[in-house]
Amino acid sequence: MTTDRPVDLRRLAIPAYGPSLLFGLGEGAILPVVALSARDLGASVPMAAAVVMLINVGSLLFNVPASVITHRFGERWAIVGAAALGVVASVLCALAPSLAVFASGVLLFGVSASVFMLARQSYLTEAIPAHYRARALSTLGGVMRVGVFVGPFLGAAAIQLTDLRGAYVVCGLALVVxxxxxxxLPELPSRSTGSAATPVTVRGVLSEHRRTFLTVGVGIMLVAAVRASRQVVIPLWAENLGLSPQTASIVYGVAGGIDMLVFYPAGKVMDVRGRRWVTVPSMLVMGLALLAMPLTSGLVAFTVVSCVLGFGNGIGSGMVMTLGADFSPPVGRAQFLGIWRELSDIGATGGPALLSGFTALLSLGAAIAASGVIGLLAAVVLWRSVPSVTGRPPAPRPTRAGGS
Structure with a gap:
């Protein structure tokens, strides 16, 4: 666990948060055009949607290998390598002569994102004192969201000057920087003293901390499912109400703006009052907002509920990373966080899938309400499993299975 040692936060600000802002910007630049590029290369609409999902698939498949890479080479070089891999992915997407090559580039971008996000979280977990941790990680999540928010505008400007490839050029340049x-990034003290050579296995970390993964980890999986569903719910319910795509985009943007405004205060509350004071309210607000969404029938009510949903998501900025950092062990941290991210990605992939299944079986309104129930269930799990005070959670009970 990170000790409460003095740290120069200003020295870390640009090298620690700059890459996250730029990676978010690059991702934001290409996300709106991946499906369009796939269509230009001959993909059907369902196939284009599947190509977009390859970003999540790449991340899901590579979280555990990313933890091994980060443990072996260190957080700084993992971040540099992930950025380089992202540049290669951007070039592949921009110059792809066929759908297969383009899909490979999209998948590779997901792999790059997996390594990058795990390494940046692992670095700040080690570098920042525990009493600043939630603020540091909430800011990390917030900065990434700012980049994703700005990226589409820069991508659109580049497309206006060239064509769809312009968005991938913006992404590639952002990842180079x-x-x-x-x-x-300054080298971590633990790296310079050679702790990276400590023999640790993913299986050992999973065995030793399985109780944590089966309690808080399940809560994190539910959180990710609710958050991913939120991104689908707003445009789908807008269409159900007969609103234009432009109106839906504006509402989504306003809700996203509220989301971005509250990440730092939420992190401070987590540091000062405890993790429960943010994690549980975040899921309660999102769950209740999702339950209220099917009851809206006009633009004003829909906008208000969407903004409440954005607020609930915003106050939870960084909470998944913070809890992962709290529970991660000093030895085997990268492996622990790789498993943690795997649980989160499973939830993020399963949330929209459950929404789609409930919609097919029942109706869109019932599916959105089911997502709300999942949010309330997540609040209950987090209330029961997250410590009520700040600081390191109780150490896991020793197990006889192969430890780290």
């Missing part, structure tokens, strides 16, 4: 800035 992200890699250069990431190379400026």
């Amino acid at each position: 992200a890699g250069l800035v990431g190379a400026l």
Whole structure:
């Protein structure tokens, strides 16, 4: 666990947060055009949607290998390598002569994101004192969201000057700078003393901390499912109400703006009052907002509920990373966080899938309400499993199975 040692936060600000801002910007630039690029290369609508999902698939498949890479080479070089891999993925997507090559580039971008996000979380977990941790990680999540918010506008400007490939050029350039800035990260003390050579296995970490993964980890999986469903719910319910795509985009943007405004205060509350004071209210607010969404029948009510949903998501910014950092062991941290991210990605993939299944079986309104129930269930799980005070959670009970 990170000790409460003095740390120069200003020295870390640009090298620690700059790459996240730039990676988010690059991701935001390409997300709106991946499906369109796939269509231009001959994909059907369902196939284009599947190509978009390859980003999540790449991340889901590579979280555990990413933890091994980060443990072996260190957080700084993992960030630099992930940025370089993202540049290669951007070039593949921009110059792809066929749908297969383009899909490979999209999948590779997901792999790059997996390594990058795990390494940046692992670095700040080690570098920042525990009493600043939630603020640091909430800011990390918030900065990434700012990048994703700004990216589409820069991508649109590049497309206006060229064509769809312009968005991938923006992404590639942003990741080049992200890699250069990431190379400026100060080396962690644990790296310079050689702790990276400590033999640790993913299986050992999973066995030793299985109780944590089966309690808080399940809560995190539910949180990710609710958050991912939120991104689908707003445009789908807008269409159900007969609103234009432009109106739906504006409502989504306003809700996203509220989301971005509250990440730092939420982190401070987690540091000062405890993790429960944010994790549980975040899921309660999101769950109740999702339950209220099917009851809206006009633009004003829909906008208000969407903004409440955005607020609930915003106050939870960084909570998944913070809890992962709290429970992660000093030895085997990268492996622990790789498993943690795997649980989160499973939830993020399963949430929209459950929404789709409930919609097919019942109706869109019932499916959205079911997502709300999952949010309330997540609040209950987090209330029962997250410590009520700040600081390190109780250590896991020793197990006879192979430890780390």
